Amino acid sequence: MKVALAMLAACVSLTACGGSAPNDTATQTSAQTSAPASGTGGSTQTGKVSANTASEAEIAAALKAAGVPNPERWAEEVVEYRPYAADDKDLTSLRQNLAKYNPGQETVDKIVSALTP
Template sequence: MRSPKITLALAALAACASLAACGSSSDQASAPTAAATDTAANGASQAGKVSANKASESEIAAALKGAGVSNPDRWAREVVEYRPYDAGDTNLNALRQNLAKYNPGEDTVNKIVSALTP
């Protein structure tokens, strides 16, 4: 016969295993993480766009990469260089004019602007 201490230890171990299994379900809805809320605070919008004025260079580069822009790091540097942008310029015309100096092509400029908000 088992001693009461061993029985109690086995019961505690079984309870812990059950609780651990219940907590690892991937079907549960999760709250936004701190990183997600920090990104939103730094200029990311729900549409996958980032603020040309507030987002970091790396956040802009990631958004440009997601928009299919080739050489996103270079273009992110250019976006940051010409800050600030007028919040009322929703089409980012000032940025378009500055980027045109580098002859990137209309398609590239459109992709860059599509990933940004003023």
């Protein structure tokens, strides 16, 4: 599923930049059918996933698409510190917990950019 979401993100990025998507129809079909349906799991229309409801795999895929190094490790940390307040749009509590690991501001910003509370 991580690969399918990453492929979908790559296809969208390439298309948005004027590039072309891969010609492998099987890969495209797999990516299209593996993406979570609207309103399910933790995905939203913004391409972000919910830090509260998305699975660890969905969070890892979103972090990978956002360019976060070692996304599986950070997804594990996101899940560990649940739940997050719905009105905490900046995920301040998550930022504070991640700071314990000294990931660097750029990494924290990338993690938060891929998530919603």
